Amino acid sequence: MTSAVSILPEQQLASLNEAYRMAVRRKRLRTLFATALFGLALALAAIGSEVNLRTLFTYFGNFVSYFDRILTLEDHTRVWTNFSEWFWGWQKWLKLLGETILISYVGTLAGAVLAFGLNFLAAENTSPAPWLRFVVRRALEFARTVPGIVFALIFVIAFGLGPMAGVLAIAIHSTGALGKLFSEIVENVDMKPVEGVRSTGAGWLSCMRFAVLPQVTAGYASYALLRFEINVREASVMGFVGAGGIGQELVVAIRKFYYSDVSAILITIILTVFLIDIGTGWLRARLFGGEARA
């Protein structure tokens, strides 16, 4: 079977080709312009952040050898040849690690409860009054945007050094983050049950309790678990500013060049984070099956 390819008349072809070339040229020009602009921004950024390639090249060896050093004991043997020497402080570290997890647990739960109380006020479809929604939303936004560690810095001064400041900082930050996610879930609920409950003459509270809540609890729990996971990481650095947990120990080890301690603490933190990730992932899959995984 043969088929002939029809060729357009010369003039028509020429004008079409011309239009095609124009389109391609315009697109290329735009891409070139965007790239140039972006390159300029990068160059400015490089000057702004004092990037010095010579420093990097001179000291890059240091970076590599840093890992060599943190994996070496004081008697110049590799760390894994002598576990009891490497993890000499394991009792203290495990206790601090437990404290870290506890900080994130208490902070997440307190934040989730606060977010739970506020989210119905912030959601478009359930908020009792527009002005209230506006106020609650701005408050949540503020709590979310200010980094947790900045809250911790301020709380350390107000509440004194210790894990309490860390818990409160994590709680506030989680309230902001979870409040937004929770209210988005509420905005996606089916409103028919709400109308049904309202038609029986129920007040706002009963509507929330019997119509909205049954639809949203699974999503809430899923997000709260996810937040717990993030907060464990966050809590591991709270100690940098004196707000409790294992971070204090780590920052001392790094600043005072206790090399093998650095690697030991880092490994315990990484392992803990892995375990918590796996644990919460398992729990979420078990609680809500596949569908509710955000």
Added chain:
Amino acid sequence: MTPLPSEDTAKLRERYPEVFNRPASSRLATPLVIVAALAIFIFGLVDLDFSPSRLIAGVSQLGWISMMMLPPDPGSSLPAYLIALGETLSIALLGTMIAAIAALPVSLLAARNVVPSAIFRFPVRRFLDSIRGVDTLIWALVWINVVGLGPFAGVLAIAIADFGAFGKLFSEAIEAADRKEVEGIRAAGGSKLHEIRFGLLPQVLPVIAGQVLYFIESNTRSATIIGIVGAGGIGLQLAEQIRVLEWQKVSFLILMILVAVAAIDWISSRLRFAIIGRRAVA
């Protein structure tokens, strides 16, 4: 509301036994979980030295601090703060870009449809995972040891922390790409590199661009805090002013951060829509 006649309830009970006679295990599950969660919570409060008197004292102190913060006032150091803010934005932009450029080839190695052998892929993935397990602040401390105090350490910290995240995200984007275009290139006689360049990258690049923009946004937040450990930017100023209790300056700096983050959010979401269209914004 009139209650149902009792024979009706009896019928209902008969009809739906699974609703009225749930086994004790399923009825007790929820209260038990709640009690356990509360027990751990209370244990936590006790173990972490919470006490009502400390809480009240702290809150009143906090109230006093908030009063001191008003009105926000930079004093005479506004130029220094603006420079610090520029430094923070530079750190975020540059760190993210370095991470993205370095992560692209590595993510190819971690993607199932590019490197089919699991033996080779597995170590790359675990390597990326362990980089991600370490917080940006910790990386900043390590880099300060290597290149000294200053924003450069911040750039490198963000670059390396994001390298782990990007490697994972990019490789997922590559794995989600359509096979057909790659097979088309192969059918036309293209080499393995041609397949990647003309079959994979055009599908993957818009997704990657969206993710990079999103990270620039979130790194603006990270870059504000790495200054706290001495890696440059506005966080350095913030931590210093908090330590010397200059609350008006602190509140001004926080306001600056909020405005800058909102501005970057706005710009990057605009760019993201322009690049990948409204539908694909994850």
